[in-house]
Amino acid sequence: MSKLILRIGLLILFSTLTRPLALATYVNDIPFAFENGFVVVEAKIKGDAPVHVVVATGSEYSIADTASLQKYELPVYYAPDGLMAGRNDKFYSYTKVSSVRTSDSKAKDVAMRLGSMGQISQMAGREVFAALGADFFEGQAVQIDFKNKVLRFLDKPAVDALKGKSAAANKILLQMAEKESNPFLRTFRVPLVTDVTFDGKKSKLLLDTGKPTHLALSLSVAKNVGFTLPAENDPPRDERVKSLRLGTSEMSDLPVIVYPKGSNAEKSISKYGAVAGSSFLKDFVVTFDFRSGLIVLERS
Numbered sequence: 001m002s003k004l005i006l007r008i009g010l011l012i013l014f015s016t017l018t019r020p021l022a023l024a025t026y027v028n029d030i031p032f033a034f035e036n037g038f039v040v041v042e043a044k045i046k047g048d049a050p051v052h053v054v055v056a057t058g059s060e061y062s063i064a065d066t067a068s069l070q071k072y073e074l075p076v077y078y079a080p081d082g083l084m085a086g087r088n089d090k091f092y093s094y095t096k097v098s099s100v101r102t103s104d105s106k107a108k109d110v111a112m113r114l115g116s117m118g119q120i121s122q123m124a125g126r127e128v129f130a131a132l133g134a135d136f137f138e139g140q141a142v143q144i145d146f147k148n149k150v151l152r153f154l155d156k157p158a159v160d161a162l163k164g165k166s167a168a169a170n171k172i173l174l175q176m177a178e179k180e181s182n183p184f185l186r187t188f189r190v191p192l193v194t195d196v197t198f199d200g201k202k203s204k205l206l207l208d209t210g211k212p213t214h215l216a217l218s219l220s221v222a223k224n225v226g227f228t229l230p231a232e233n234d235p236p237r238d239e240r241v242k243s244l245r246l247g248t249s250e251m252s253d254l255p256v257i258v259y260p261k262g263s264n265a266e267k268s269i270s271k272y273g274a275v276a277g278s279s280f281l282k283d284f285v286v287t288f289d290f291r292s293g294l295i296v297l298e299r300s
Contacts (some may be wrong), residue, residue, distance in 0.1 A: 015264040029150040036123040037212020037278045043102045051129035058208025059133030065117035082195040134188040141289040145300035146282040172249045172297035197245045204273035211277035215256040218270045230260040
């Protein structure tokens with residue numbers, strides 16, 4: 001019996017010594033497909049049910065496909081969208097999805113709002129169950145390496161990138177704005193940057209991997225920069241800005257798009273001022289540290 005115990009002990013010791021120390025920097029490389037501007041990742045829900053999801057860092061709340069509720073036996077709930085006044089009250093529908101994870105990420109129970117993933121599924125070339133937003137990434141640091149098409153969930157704060165002048169010189173370091181305060185609704189921090197200028201005009205900028213665009217300006221920012229605004233039923237206008245300053249870094253001659261008033265795209269942008277989508281971010285290795293509120297852009 002003692003020899004058997006010794007052999008088991010040696011086997012455990014050997015397996016421990018030969019195990020790669022992958023946790024020193026990140027847990028693992030999680031491959032993704034980059035389809036028509038969408039970061040598509042294999043995930044699991046409810047323990048082991050396989051699904052495809054898109055990564056939407058700029059979406060405050062994750063969104064599940066209404067058409068998939070019956071398939072995955074998910075319930076539907078309703079909640080007030082703000083203060084109840086007794087009339088003209090607004091509600092939103094949501095479902096509770098248990099054990100949502102992408103490979104080595106933390107498994108989380110997420111209350112996902114309901115919407116349609118049909119158009120995204122068509123563009124991604126596969127059935128997409130949900131868009132994972134800031135509520136899923138809360139408390140985590142995720143790195144998106146567009147060149148190698150992998151995600152990495154970091155086990156160290158992104159603030160480590162500040163250590164050493166040579167390291168910091170090769171990176172654009174940005175601070176996320178604080179999350180909105182709402183006593184009637186739980187809110188989450190999104191990668192919104194306030195230290196931004198377009199052609200010298202101050203703006204806010206949301207970094208959203210869920211938008212398959214380059215840079216999109218709200219009507220107010222576009223007007224401030226001096227662009228001619230599209231009429232309500234006109235197609236979007238393609239323009240160029242001479243300079244974009246992000247923190248202490250500056251880029252020149254960049255394409256931007258301005259959507260017409262009343263369009264869904266314009267409504268989603270107007271809240272933030274401007275949006276940098278995946279077509280802009282794909283030239284970087286981007287780290288979103290939702291724990292410390294730091295964003296790191298590094299040229300790939």
